């Protein structure tokens with residue numbers, strides 16, 4: 475099966491209907507109205523303008539993701555906030571993941587990467603999904619600044635990813651059923667319990683919890699924000715890293731990278747473009763307005779198909795080709811991290827995590843083969859549930 479086909483299986487396994495609609499939307503053109511769903515946006519320039527004009531296109535409104543997010547995480551979770559409240563909070567916590575701190579966070583967990591690569595170098599099979607979930611879970615504890623229980627550290631790192639995944643699964647177009655809402659509430663409490671006690675007693679200096687306390691937030695006020703960093707920080711990376719590695723191996727590009735490791739940053743850009751971990755987002759039109767010559771009416775739900783934006787031919791010639799030597803158009807500005815005021819708050823960390831992991835794996839000095847893979851079914855972020863790889867003998 476080709477690299478592209480494996481990727482399609484992941485999308486289809488996560489969101490079968492949306493995946494088919496997204497494929498049709500790509501053919502239909504820039505903006506495509508789907509009754510009952512909203513207007514699907516596949517054009518990069520339109521999308522960027524919409525994401526930047528946050529006063530005209532808000533996160534909240536009927537049919538938004540923000541409603542489900544508020545029900546699951548509470549009102550203060552960044553991704554469900556608009557306007558000045560959102561801007562003020564983003565500014566107040568911006569340095570929690572500033573470049574130098576993100577460097578430090580990834581460096582601190584370099585030992586985990588080194589042991590995983592040592593296993594690969596010995597010829598062991600490694601489930602990259604299992605590894606990345608534990609690793610990103612550990613870094614998420616560090617971001618928040620509260621340590622996992624000493625006696626069950628590894629289990630806790632995996633548990634917060636499992637709970638994040640279940641909580642994220644209720645974020646969608648449809649309101650969760652009563653049963654789903656009840657389960658989500660219980661999961662939220664179990665996730666929050668990992669941080670509740672440490673929030674006031676032992677938050678590390680300069681961490682997210684430390685900053686929120688300094689700003690005067692009680693745990694119950696801060697919890698939604700802590701949880702969105704846990705969810706955002708674990709689910710994206712544990713989907714992205716295995717998918718990028720699979721792509722590199724399936725397409726033969728891993729060999730290219732071994733010959734020229736200076737190409738790693740570009741391979742990350744192209745890998746993220748190709749997989750777009752968050753395949754879409756939603757905005758609600760606040761007032762009748764025009765975007766790039768298109769009229770949009772108040773109340774319309776806009777489904778921004780990030781996956782399609784990353785395949786916009788005007789920015790990426792031959793967009794379905796995975797090419798790690800591709801020079802990315804600066805106008806594309808890594809649209810897979812979003813744009814405007816809601817652009818990914820974890821960008822600095824995510825880029826460094828991916829770079830550290832890819833560099834470590836290239837450093838093993840061997841080619842890899844995929845021994846086993848299984849797609850995750852019904853996940854918010856298309857992902858492998860399992861991706862077992864093994865180094866090939868030195869040729």
Ligand code: HEM
Nearest residue numbers: 552553706707710751752755810811812816818819820824
């Ligand atoms: C490759 C990895 C990642 C990708 C592709 C990604 C993508 C995105 C995108 C597209 C958005 C904006 C969604 C929208 O506009 O509706 C976003 C928001 C966000 N991301 Fe990430 N993300 C990644 C990693 C991370 C990490 C590692 C963290 C935290 C440690 C994180 C935390 C957040 C938060 C808190 C927001 C909400 C920002 C706001 O609404 O102001 N993300 N991310």
